[in-house]
Amino acid sequence: MVIMTGREAERNGIRDSRGRRIDYLRVSLTDRCSFRCLYCMPPEGAPYIPHAEILSYEELLHLCRIAASLGISRYKITGGEPLCRKDAVAFIRKLKTLPGVNSVSLTTNGALLAPLVPELAEAGVDGITVSLDAFTQETFSRVTRSDARLDDILHAMERSRNTGIGLKINMVPLKGINDAEIVPLTRYAMSKGCHIRFIELMPVGRGKDCAGILRVEVQAMLEKTFGPLTPFRERIGNGPAEYLRADGHCGGIGFIAPLSHVFCERCNRVRLTSAGFLKTCLHHEDGCDLKVLIRSGVSDAGLSSAIRNAIQTKPRTHNFAAQAVSGEETPFLMNHLGG
Ligand code: SAM
Numbered sequence: 064m065v066i067m068t069g070r071e072a073e074r075n076g077i078r079d080s081r082g083r084r085i086d087y088l089r090v091s092l093t094d095r096c097s098f099r100c101l102y103c104m105p106p107e108g109a110p111y112i113p114h115a116e117i118l119s120y121e122e123l124l125h126l127c128r129i130a131a132s133l134g135i136s137r138y139k140i141t142g143g144e145p146l147c148r149k150d151a152v153a154f155i156r157k158l159k160t161l162p163g164v165n166s167v168s169l170t171t172n173g174a175l176l177a178p179l180v181p182e183l184a185e186a187g188v189d190g191i192t193v194s195l196d197a198f199t200q201e202t203f204s205r206v207t208r209s210d211a212r213l214d215d216i217l218h219a220m221e222r223s224r225n226t227g228i229g230l231k232i233n234m235v236p237l238k239g240i241n242d243a244e245i246v247p248l249t250r251y252a253m254s255k256g257c258h259i260r261f262i263e264l265m266p267v268g269r270g271k272d273c274a275g276i277l278r279v280e281v282q283a284m285l286e287k288t289f290g291p292l293t294p295f296r297e298r299i300g301n302g303p304a305e306y307l308r309a310d311g312h313c314g315g316i317g318f319i320a321p322l323s324h325v326f327c328e329r330c331n332r333v334r335l336t337s338a339g340f341l342k343t344c345l346h347h348e349d350g351c352d353l354k355v356l357i358r359s360g361v362s363d364a365g366l367s368s369a370i371r372n373a374i375q376t377k378p379r380t381h382n383f384a385a386q387a388v389s390g391e392e393t394p395f396l397m398n399h400l401g402g
């Protein structure tokens with residue numbers, strides 16, 4: 064395998080057949096989670112993938128090393144709940160040291176975060192996103208269907224901020240469930256100077272059982288309270304979020320709006336599931352089973368070309384808006400994919 068230097072890989076990158084540069088990989092460490100978010104997991108939980116089917120940390124690092132050599136330089140650690148997997152922080156520390164890896168961030172529900180914050184800071188994590196869909200205990204329990212305490216999540220966020228780790232909040236607005244908490248949570252994020260992002264509910268897995276709220280409605284709600292939102296000047300983050308700001312506040316208000324503002328032509332990402340499938344679009348089944356290849360002893364050059372080929376055939380766009388109308392099922396749950 065020819066390993067490019069970090070700079071060469073950055074320059075050459077890897078492009079799909081439509082010329083989109085792919086430099087971001089979401090790596091799911093596990094499908095397990097102690098929450099049962101209304102839009103993500105069934106209340107009784109879903110059958111977990113057997114341990115033997117989950118990639119080991121060595122296998123994950125092996126694949127990430129090859130991905131990095133192809134110019135994929137930014138990594139998001141996800142799940143299920145990534146911090147449910149033992150030694151997740153040690154994995155992050157190792158991933159950070161791979162040549163060509165420029166940034167490693169984490170998305171978490173925050174339940175196990177507080178005691179791990181110092182270790183994560185020391186491992187060099189570049190950012191933490193906490194998924195938080197409520198600002199009262201009642202709504203938090205209703206959405207997560209867990210016995211976790213909202214105060215513990217807020218405490219973990221405060222600890223992360225105090226260590227200087229960049230912190231973002233992700234909220235999925237849900238009609239009739241957390242509408243009334245959109246403004247208070249935004250006010251909280253603003254008071255802490257951290258970015259908050261609103262994600263339109265996708266009809267994936269259990270997402271079709273709930274009603275989301277479109278960006279236009281959330282933005283109108285926020286503007287009623289905070290005044291007109293204007294575009295953020297600097298570019299924030301690696302992804303599809305479009306950031307606005309309220310006058311006098313430093314935190315950004317981001318919108319990830321796959322239904323109302325399709326961003327596929329700017330898509331820069333692929334996903335590696337905990338079972339080792341490289342998924343090239345959240346909505347479609349296209350991709351490549353890297354676990355089968357790595358476990359059958361395929362060489363690094365073979366793995367590298369399998370990743371390239373899969374990326375080449377990345378689908379042009381998702382079709383969530385049409386699916387939301389048709390009610391058609393997706394054959395996967397979000398905790399298997401990592402969001
Ligand atoms: N457990 C971690 C967490 O909650 O951040 C990581 C995995 S979770 C699947 C990643 C993200 O996907 C979360 O921000 C969650 O809100 C989002 N998500 C899950 N199902 C979704 C859906 N149907 N539509 C939109 N976002 C969804």
Ligand code: SF4
Pocket residue numbers: 096097098099100103104142143144171172194397398
């Ligand atoms: Fe767990 Fe995250 Fe899914 Fe909620 S969204 S059930 S925290 S994986």
